[in-house]
Amino acid sequence: MDYSKYSVNELMDCLNNIDKDAHPENYKKLVLEVENRKPEIEVAQKQDQEEFTFSTENRVKLLSWLQIATCVGFTIAFADVLIGSMELLDLIVYGVIAVFNGVAGYKLLKRSRYGYELSYLNQILQILTINTGTLFFTYTGLGSFLVGIEGELFFRANILSTDFRFYTGENLGQLGFGVDLVAIFFLSVLHSCRELGLDAKANKQINQDK
Known part of the structure; x- marks a missing residue:
């Protein structure tokens, strides 16, 4: 040979x-x-490692800016409620989500402490849309691709449409659930960064700067 x-x-x-x-x-x-x-x-x-790292870091930057853009989206929703109905609960929810996305996105972009953890949590919260008949929950950033069941299999996508709804009560509509494949994809991106040690490098840099 x-x-x-x-x-x-x-x-x-x-x-x-x-x-x-x-x-x-x-x-x-x-x-x-x-x-x-x-x-x-x-x-x-x-060279292969550098190319993989570069590609992964670019995807993380994209996720960072998407979270910052989601912050802007919920800030606009907050302003609409403030100008319109002035519902206190909606103001609190939209305000908290806007700040949460802004902080998570900024910290991830800067590779600073808790940037990965906050972004993990943000994506985990977006994975499931569920309706039990007495409880309904959905949360999406700027985009989602849902695969789920509501009587039958469905596929549902949206772009540039922030959404957060949490209801409890009776007869809330068709029972079902959906899984957001976009959120799962970004979770895999964050996980690949951890395996590369990018988050550890970020924390090391923070400690050196103290």
């Missing part, structure tokens, strides 16, 4: 999957080729 013509990715794939007991000669040749091309492999792996 001539491994000299293999790309770096092909070499590493072979190394991870070869049965060295069944193919001892090929294994020796493969290990020798990997050793001979070690500098090339290290450069390629470093």
